[in-house]
Amino acid sequence: MKIIELDDKIIVQNAESFNLESTLDCGQCFRWKKAGKKFHGIAFGKEIFVHFDENNLIIENSNLLDFNNIWKNYFDLNTNYELITEELKNFNDLLKSVCENTQKIRILKQDFWEALCSFIISQNNNIPRIKKIINSLCENFGEKIGKNNSFSFPSAKILSNLTVEDLSIVKSGFRAKYIIDAAKKVASGMVEPLSLKQMSMFNAKSVLMTINGVGSKVAECALLYGLGRLEAFPLDVWMKKIMEKFFAGKSPKFFGQFAGVAQQHLYYYFRMNPQNLIKT
DNA sequence: AACCAGGGTGATG
DNA sequence: CATCACCATGGT
Numbered sequence: 001m002k003i004i005e006l007d008d009k010i011i012v013q014n015a016e017s018f019n020l021e022s023t024l025d026c027g028q029c030f031r032w033k034k035a036g037k038k039f040h041g042i043a044f045g046k047e048i049f050v051h052f053d054e055n056n057l058i059i060e061n062s063n064l065l066d067f068n069n070i071w072k073n074y075f076d077l078n079t080n081y082e083l084i085t086e087e088l089k090n091f092n093d094l095l096k097s098v099c100e101n102t103q104k105i106r107i108l109k110q111d112f113w114e115a116l117c118s119f120i121i122s123q124n125n126n127i128p129r130i131k132k133i134i135n136s137l138c139e140n141f142g143e144k145i146g147k148n149n150s151f152s153f154p155s156a157k158i159l160s161n162l163t164v165e166d167l168s169i170v171k172s173g174f175r176a177k178y179i180i181d182a183a184k185k186v187a188s189g190m191v192e193p194l195s196l197k198q199m200s201m202f203n204a205k206s207v208l209m210t211i212n213g214v215g216s217k218v219a220e221c222a223l224l225y226g227l228g229r230l231e232a233f234p235l236d237v238w239m240k241k242i243m244e245k246f247f248a249g250k251s252p253k254f255f256g257q258f259a260g261v262a263q264q265h266l267y268y269y270f271r272m273n274p275q276n277l278i279k280t
Numbered sequence: 281a282a283c284c285a286g287g288g289t290g291a292t293g
Numbered sequence: 294c295a296t297c298a299c300c301a302t303g304g305t
Contacts, residue, residue, distance in 0.1 A: 174301050
């Protein structure tokens with residue numbers, strides 16, 4: 001991996017190859033959009049365009065400082081996902097073929113608060129509307145960044161001072177009170193990502209579930225997408241069906257220390273191919 | 281028009 | 294512990 005900085009772009013030569021489409025569209029994040037060959041997105045208060053040119057990862061509207069501080073970690077470029085995926089393929093024939101089909105998904109290391117808040121919004125909701133609510137949340141309460149109409153994800157501190165009425169503009173429904181409670185607990189340090197990273201999965205999950213509106217599934221999402229705990233295994237309605245049909249009697253432990261990565265391949269594959277889940 | 285969406289809560293058995 | 298109505302909102 002060699003980094004080249006020129007103009008307002010970063011070129012990561014021989015970046016460990018991964019598939020941007022599957023990685024950014026597999027349901028782990030909600031703020032990336034395809035713009036031609038490139039993907040446009042915002043994370044950690046910065047807006048970029050990103051695409052692959054052969055083995056080179058091109059990050060536009062950025063610089064070396066941001067790459068080192070944000071994007072290297074966000075795309076988790078120091079982790080060898082090829083190794084992880086090879087290990088997963090040995091667990092089970094179905095998982096092997098699914099991994100080969102979904103192609104090189106990478107779990108992003110997202111901002112803890114954004115991941116937690118986004119998956120609180122996701123409960124009993126559909127993906128297009130989740131994106132719409134998050135977008136509205138950013139437009140109304142985030143900070144304007146760049147020259148375009150782009151906004152950062154609003155901080156927990158900002159949201160912690162809002163009322164349910166203030167939030168009604170984003171139309172998050174009954175989730176508004178959950179967002180505010182989560183914001184208060186994060187802003188006050190009662191729920192603190194650095195300490196959660198040091199805790200056991202069980203203890204970290206217990207702390208997350210003290211937030212009103214955070215149950216088992218959302219807690220696992222926060223652990224996986226916001227805290228880099230790759231053994232976390234969110235069981236949503238799709239994963240429950242998949243487990244019931246193909247992994248009956250098995251628990252998430254079956255998939256080992258990278259269970260979350262396995263989960264992402266399975267979830268994405270069956271979202272893309274639901275007929276293979278319905279049919280008996 | 282009823283039903284569903286990357287669920288959680290509180291009440292009840 | 295298992296089940297169940299209910300939770301707001303927008304799309305089909």
